[in-house]
Amino acid sequence: MKQQKIVVLGTGGTIAGKSAQAGDNIGYQAAQLGVAELLDAVPGLPAVLQDCELEAEQVAQVDSKDMDFGVWQRLALRCEHWLAQPEVRGLVITHGTDTLEETAYFLQAVLAPDKPVVLACAMRPATALLADGPQNLLDAFAVALAPSAHGVLAVCAGQVHGALDVRKSHTYRLDAFDSGEAGPVGQVEEARVRWLRPCAADEGAASALQALRGAPAWPRVEIVMNYAGAGGAAVDALVQGGVQGLVVAGTGNGSLHHELEAALQRAQAGGVRVLRTTRCAYGRVLPKPGDALAVAQGLSPVKARVAMLLSLLAP
Numbered sequence: 001m002k003q004q005k006i007v008v009l010g011t012g013g014t015i016a017g018k019s020a021q022a023g024d025n026i027g028y029q030a031a032q033l034g035v036a037e038l039l040d041a042v043p044g045l046p047a048v049l050q051d052c053e054l055e056a057e058q059v060a061q062v063d064s065k066d067m068d069f070g071v072w073q074r075l076a077l078r079c080e081h082w083l084a085q086p087e088v089r090g091l092v093i094t095h096g097t098d099t100l101e102e103t104a105y106f107l108q109a110v111l112a113p114d115k116p117v118v119l120a121c122a123m124r125p126a127t128a129l130l131a132d133g134p135q136n137l138l139d140a141f142a143v144a145l146a147p148s149a150h151g152v153l154a155v156c157a158g159q160v161h162g163a164l165d166v167r168k169s170h171t172y173r174l175d176a177f178d179s180g181e182a183g184p185v186g187q188v189e190e191a192r193v194r195w196l197r198p199c200a201a202d203e204g205a206a207s208a209l210q211a212l213r214g215a216p217a218w219p220r221v222e223i224v225m226n227y228a229g230a231g232g233a234a235v236d237a238l239v240q241g242g243v244q245g246l247v248v249a250g251t252g253n254g255s256l257h258h259e260l261e262a263a264l265q266r267a268q269a270g271g272v273r274v275l276r277t278t279r280c281a282y283g284r285v286l287p288k289p290g291d292a293l294a295v296a297q298g299l300s301p302v303k304a305r306v307a308m309l310l311s312l313l314a315p
């Protein structure tokens, strides 16, 4: 039996960021340090890993605001490769905070892994006076090694979140993530995970990964929003431009300005997929009989967009 292993995949983000001055927490450059350098800066790692081996691979080096289809495709395929190795117990992925929730949802949808895939991030660059990356990384290893961990999870500021619910909810604080009404799935305390509820990680299908493998690009799916005075011009322009799917972040229970709703119904009648979500931070859109536009089953606008992208790739 080979020695068990945790594989760390680097993708960039603030966790790998550098600034010219240690006190500068906003004027830094994300995605500067390689994943091996990040691991070197984590004291106490051997104690958490115990007799598990560590292997690191740089899959990308991006500020996650620039995340794109190519990186997601490469990342998913590297995850698939490593998860298939019997000696690999789990994966840790270093990632920027800005689109982490989209990557988490995407990876859960295409991999539906039995093993843990844990996203680690930071709100301060590696050069900060109080860099949070090393502790978050250490916590991510503790989660990846926890006996009942499975599925795609995210770790930030001692909280463990599931892929379905995790969302960035603060622009600056170190504990920048929450899981909305569902709450976190667990907490990491002194390298031990205290589960608060089971990791609900049964979403996803390997068929989505098959479709992704050969796809040259992703379909065009855009997000539009309802607000006071919203009209239909943006939707009409997107349809003219060849959009294949539209997610609308409605107000309240998914309500839409009548002009925007009319434009979305025209788009749908012309073959564009349309899903209704809400711009509210809490709650979900509750459908009513006779609704012309389908609702996104509690997904946030950005996650509903990922779901639509994947459904267009693997209908």
Ligand code: SIN
Binding pocket: 012, 013, 014, 015, 030, 062, 063, 064, 065, 095, 096, 097, 098, 099, 121, 122, 123, 124
């Ligand atoms: C990024 O998302 O890559 C930059 C911001 C961050 O990681 O906090």
